[in-house]
Amino acid sequence: MEILHSILPELIRIIVCAVCGAVIVFGNALVMGYAERKLAGHIMLRPGPMEVGFHGVLQLIIDGLKLMGKQLVVPQQANKPLYMLAPILSFAPVFVPLLVIPFSDKLQGFDINIGLLIILAFASINVLAILVGGWSSNNKYSLFGAFRSVAQNVAYEIPMLISLLAVVFMTNTFSLKEIAAAQSPVWFVIVQPVAFLIYIVAMVAETNRAPFDLPEAESELTAGFHTEYSGMAFSLFMLAEYANMFIVCSVATVFFLGGSSGIPLPYFEYSGAVWFLVKVYALMFFLVWIRWTYPRTRFDQLMNFCWKYMIPFSLVNLLITVVMVKLI
Amino acid sequence: MIVFKYIAEVLFYAFMILTFMGGFMAVRSRLLMHAVLGLAVSLLGVAGLYFYLGSPFLAMMQVLIYVGAVCIMIVMGVMLGNTPDQLAYKNFEGRNTILAAFACALGFVALYVAIGQAKFAPAAEKVGDMSIRFIGESLLFQYCLAFELISVILLTAIVGAIILARGGREEEAK
Numbered sequence: 231m232e233i234l235h236s237i238l239p240e241l242i243r244i245i246v247c248a249v250c251g252a253v254i255v256f257g258n259a260l261v262m263g264y265a266e267r268k269l270a271g272h273i274m275l276r277p278g279p280m281e282v283g284f285h286g287v288l289q290l291i292i293d294g295l296k297l298m299g300k301q302l303v304v305p306q307q308a309n310k311p312l313y314m315l316a317p318i319l320s321f322a323p324v325f326v327p328l329l330v331i332p333f334s335d336k337l338q339g340f341d342i343n344i345g346l347l348i349i350l351a352f353a354s355i356n357v358l359a360i361l362v363g364g365w366s367s368n369n370k371y372s373l374f375g376a377f378r379s380v381a382q383n384v385a386y387e388i389p390m391l392i393s394l395l396a397v398v399f400m401t402n403t404f405s406l407k408e409i410a411a412a413q414s415p416v417w418f419v420i421v422q423p424v425a426f427l428i429y430i431v432a433m434v435a436e437t438n439r440a441p442f443d444l445p446e447a448e449s450e451l452t453a454g455f456h457t458e459y460s461g462m463a464f465s466l467f468m469l470a471e472y473a474n475m476f477i478v479c480s481v482a483t484v485f486f487l488g489g490s491s492g493i494p495l496p497y498f499e500y501s502g503a504v505w506f507l508v509k510v511y512a513l514m515f516f517l518v519w520i521r522w523t524y525p526r527t528r529f530d531q532l533m534n535f536c537w538k539y540m541i542p543f544s545l546v547n548l549l550i551t552v553v554m555v556k557l558i
Numbered sequence: 559m560i561v562f563k564y565i566a567e568v569l570f571y572a573f574m575i576l577t578f579m580g581g582f583m584a585v586r587s588r589l590l591m592h593a594v595l596g597l598a599v600s601l602l603g604v605a606g607l608y609f610y611l612g613s614p615f616l617a618m619m620q621v622l623i624y625v626g627a628v629c630i631m632i633v634m635g636v637m638l639g640n641t642p643d644q645l646a647y648k649n650f651e652g653r654n655t656i657l658a659a660f661a662c663a664l665g666f667v668a669l670y671v672a673i674g675q676a677k678f679a680p681a682a683e684k685v686g687d688m689s690i691r692f693i694g695e696s697l698l699f700q701y702c703l704a705f706e707l708i709s710v711i712l713l714t715a716i717v718g719a720i721i722l723a724r725g726g727r728e729e730e731a732k
Contacts, residue, residue: 237561312591343690347618354626358598361633365591380630404690 247339251325259472263290266518273522300461308458309366316363317459317466323352324473331480332407334490334502345406346394349481350387353436356474357383360445363467364455375454378529379445382435385536390432392544393425396551397485406481410489419486424547426486428540433478433517435532437471440521444529479513480506487513570610577603590636598629615690 264279264287271278279286304310327349329339342348357380364376398404400421401412419426435442446454456467483489483506492505527535580600587593605620697705 240562309589309591312595342614344615344618347615347622351618351621351626354622354630357630358625358633361630362591362595365633377634380634384627384630 247329248325250339251328254328254476255324255469255473258476259469260290260294262472262475262514262518263293263468265515266521269515269518270522273519294465297461297465302461302463303458305368305458307368309368312362312366313458314463316359316366317463317470319362320356320359320470321466321473323355324470324477326352327477328473330406331477332410332484332489333506334500335407335411337500337503338407341405341407344404346398346404346409346481349477350391353474353477354383354387356470359470360455363459367455367458369458371451371453371457372455375445375447375451375457379438379455382438382442382444382532382536385533386432386435386540389428389536389540389544390436392541392548393422393428393432394481394485396422396425396544396548399548399551399555406484406489410484410491413488414491417486417488417491422486422547422551424543425551426482428544428547429482429486430516431540433482434520435536437475437478437517439471439475439517441524441527442532443521443526444532447526449526475514475517476510479510479517482513483509566610569606573603573606573610575603576600576606579603591633594629594632594636597632598625601625601629615693 267289268278268286277285279289282288282292304313330342330345330348332338332341360379361376364372364374364379367373397409397418400418401409403409403412438445444454445451446456448454451457456464459467487509490502490506492501492508495501495504498504577600580596580598580603583596584593584600585596587596601620601624605617605625608614608617608620
């Protein structure tokens with residue numbers, strides 16, 4: 231009994247964190263999958279999914295069931311263990327960053343001084359997963375998609391990190407909770423507009439979404455790195471993509487949009503979490519919006535834009551920030 | 559609280575097994591891709607050991623730099639210079655085996671002597687994760703020169719890589 235008493239609070243905490251993480255990942259994929267198709271439809275002046283349920287709200291559940299029932303086809307020439315490992319490697323790390331995101335001042339898995347580093351470290355495993363998936367499929371389209379993904383992700387990680395570092399210099403901490411708390415009078419989007427713009431562009435590139443979706447450019451590469459994947463293996467990649475969108479948007483919210491700050495709602499203790507989710511989904515709406523509005527860039531344009539404009543601009547921004555922090 | 563100690567012990571052995579298994583996979587595998595992934599697993603295990611030793615900062619840097627950057631760069635290199643299967647198998651035969659065994663033994667002896675002579679003073683007491691501040695200060699004060707030299711070497715490597723890549727492209731254009 232003694233032992234149980236000592237570990238019970240921690241045990242409950244772990245279970246709650248795991249369940250909440252799963253709910254966020256799957257719920258987010260359901261909501262975003264539906265919202266994306268519906269928004270894509272309306273942006274293109276067509277209704278989107280309409281048949282299943284009221285205005286097609288059950289479409290994604292049916293799709294999920296269909297994907298679960300499909301056969302996992304492994305190409306004959308593929309490297310089977312790695313081929314099966316890649317979707318898991320892509321999907322598994324998305325749970326850890328969710329732990330350190332402060333949904334409100336009370337709702338957080340655990341507050342740690344290196345929250346930002348945890349998010350960046352586990353986001354980088356996704357690149358390895360895409361690479362493994364692309365290589366082990368033994369398909370030229372997949373390999374090209376994987377190559378592009380790595381080149382793009384490695385390049386855009388640099389301005390992303392540097393733009394976030396500018397904020398870190400102002401707040402003097404890596405803890406996401408303290409960063410969110412530091413912007414109670416003015417949000418950092420007003421103080422650091424350049425960093426915010428750079429982060430937004432890098433965010434789109436990091437999540438491999440249009441106009442920077444070169445790794446899965448369907449007009450030239452069929453479906454890029456996941457050309458050969460079917461059924462649940464494919465949907466694990468999709469789940470990971472939507473979860474990564476959620477994570478990068480949460481980081482943008484925490485760093486630039488004041489985290490969970492907002493007008494407190496009456497009779498509701500966790501109004502911070504509501505505001506946080508509102509901001510996150512506003513950013514996600516933005517991501518979907520530009521995906522269905524802008525055409526895809528060419529690959530050399532994409533890389534030139536990163537190395538010749540984004541990185542120098544972010545470095546100058548960092549330098550100015552450091553000087554200003556020292557002076558003030 | 560004794561339960562947590564047991565959990566920590568179990569995790570320590572799990573990380574150690576992970577490190578060794580990854581290393582074994584990296585050395586034994588005939589496919590370079592498998593070897594690099596083994597290396598990634600091994601480095602993840604090392605990150606876990608850092609975490610066990612009470613420095614999540616070092617653990618995360620290990621994941622970020624080694625798994626996220628170094629391994630991906632190696633994989634890129636492996637895929638660009640695709641080794642034919644026959645060559646990959648030939649490397650494990652004949653004279654190469656003896657040479658490899660000799661090199662391994664030499665490395666083992668050197669490491670063994672170095673580790674044997676080192677003194678591992680246990681920390682007097684642990685006051686949270688002080689590694690960020692400590693690493694920052696020692697890099698910028700005590701080991702400033704070495705730090706700067708490393709950055710110069712990296713810069714040289716980048717410039718060299720650019721020159722090599724450009725040279726190849728211009729020749730092709732001619």
